[in-house]
Amino acid sequence: MQYLVIAYDNENALDKRLEVREAHVEGAKKLMNEGKIINAGALIEEDQMVGSTLFVDFENDDELNEWLENEPYVVNGVWNMEEFQIVPVKLLPKD
Template sequence: MQYLIIAYDNDNALDKRLEVRDAHVAGAKKLIAEGKIINAGALIEEDQMVGSTLFVDFESEDELNDWIDNEPYVVNKVWNMDEFQIVPVKLLPKS
């Protein structure tokens, strides 16, 4: 199932984001190679990064939740889970 993930950062999360960015990017690259992350990018407000957006495709909600539970930005409290949104979507095929 495909989802749009909207993940706003906690206040003053930039230092923590930078500390765990390598782990986040490594995990994201693995999931991109597996076709589980379709696309991702930063949320920008007033020229400042305030969070992340991702289009993901997981076989089950359990697999989605396992990724969320182990995502470095979640584990290290970069993303504000009170503002974390998961929206089911159906993306256009690539071809």
């Protein structure tokens, strides 16, 4: 199932984001190689990084939730889970 994930950062989370960014990027690259993350990028407001967007593809909600339980930006409080959105989508095929 494909999803759009919209994750705004907690207020004043930039230092925490930078502290755990390497672990986040490493995990994201692994999931991209597995086809689980289709694409991802930062949310920018007034030239400042304020969150993340990801298009993901997981077998089911359990697999999605397992990723979130281990995602460094979730575990370390970078993403504001009260403003967190997960929307099922159907992306246009690349070919």
